[in-house]
Amino acid sequence: MELSFEDKFNIEVDELEVEKAINRFKDIAQSRKSDIEVLKKCFSMIDLTTLNATDGYERGKLFAEKVSQFPDQFPGMPNVAAICVYPSLVSAVKENLSAPNVSIASVAAGFPASQTFLEIKLSECEMALEHGANELDVVISVGSFLEGDYYTVFSELQQIKEVAGDAKVKVILETGALTSLDEIKLASFLAMEAGADFIKTSTGKLEPAATPEAVYVMCTAIKEYYDKTGKKVGMKPAGGVSNSYDAALFYTIAEQVLGQEWLYPGLFRFGTSRLADVLLSDIIGKEVKYFSTSSTAKY
Ligand SMILES: O=C[C@H](O)COP(=O)(O)O
Numbered sequence: 001m002e003l004s005f006e007d008k009f010n011i012e013v014d015e016l017e018v019e020k021a022i023n024r025f026k027d028i029a030q031s032r033k034s035d036i037e038v039l040k041k042c043f044s045m046i047d048l049t050t051l052n053a054t055d056g057y058e059r060g061k062l063f064a065e066k067v068s069q070f071p072d073q074f075p076g077m078p079n080v081a082a083i084c085v086y087p088s089l090v091s092a093v094k095e096n097l098s099a100p101n102v103s104i105a106s107v108a109a110g111f112p113a114s115q116t117f118l119e120i121k122l123s124e125c126e127m128a129l130e131h132g133a134n135e136l137d138v139v140i141s142v143g144s145f146l147e148g149d150y151y152t153v154f155s156e157l158q159q160i161k162e163v164a165g166d167a168k169v170k171v172i173l174e175t176g177a178l179t180s181l182d183e184i185k186l187a188s189f190l191a192m193e194a195g196a197d198f199i200k201t202s203t204g205k206l207e208p209a210a211t212p213e214a215v216y217v218m219c220t221a222i223k224e225y226y227d228k229t230g231k232k233v234g235m236k237p238a239g240g241v242s243n244s245y246d247a248a249l250f251y252t253i254a255e256q257v258l259g260q261e262w263l264y265p266g267l268f269r270f271g272t273s274r275l276a277d278v279l280l281s282d283i284i285g286k287e288v289k290y291f292s293t294s295s296t297a298k299y
């Protein structure tokens with residue numbers, strides 16, 4: 001079955017316009033990278049992430065304990081939005097998390113390559129939810145997308161969304177594997193039409209991960225989708241976001257394209273394994289290693 005989005009949405013991206021806009025946002029971000037209020041807001045939208053082959057129960061427990069104790073350790077700071085782990089670690093987080101407003105996100109559906117059977121993808125989503133996840137981060141079938149088999153990608157996402165029920169589904173486009181900005185925009189519309197609650201740039205396992213260009217194009221797609229349908233879809237830059245300037249830049253892009261109303265954990269997240277302590281240190285004004293973990297393994 002053929003699926004066409006070209007008639008419904010504007011898929012073409014003007015690359016010159018993108019570069020101009022990004023240069024403007026970079027200037028704004030330079031002055032914001034040390035704005036404490038902006039950094040605090042960015043911190044409150046972090047999905048604190050650990051996605052290593054070396055992760056075990058203790059790692060999930062440690063993350064949950066750190067997040068649970070955070071308000072006492074750092075009064076006046078907002079907490080992170082979610083902890084994001086592999087499905088096998090969801091129960092470790094659930095059993096040890098006592099921060100009621102912090103969500104538990106699980107990558108699922110064959111993360112990070114999405115190269116498994118649909119039944120396995122759906123079961124993995126179901127099991128992650130049973131174990132306590134209330135958000136799912138799933139990658140599109142990138143191979144099918146690149147071959148132009150949009151129907152397979154769309155149909156899988158629709159079925160995942162159905163299994164997810166009330167849980168938020170964040171759809172990872174793996175923008176570094178897509179071959180043009182037009183493709184990134186097309187994938188954004190496809191994911192949103194299939195029911196994505198958020199669209200997310202990257203798995204963090206493939207370079208380039210979150211780029212200003214990808215984030216900008218995805219934000220413009222979200223804006224256009226909202227104008228046409230009235231549905232607000234969230235944005236999640238993820239992968240390689242590791243300093244206050246990057247955070248301020250992605251924050252600025254979302255603010256300028258989508259408006260302040262998008263800048264809260266319900267509609268904006270950072271997927272990152274390194275940003276939390278960096279922001280915390282810049283906010284407090286001295287180096288803090290609270291969440292940092294030694295493992296940087298990339299499997
Ligand atoms: O979803 C989040 C990413 O996997 C994290 O990537 P990162 O380790 O480059 O921050």
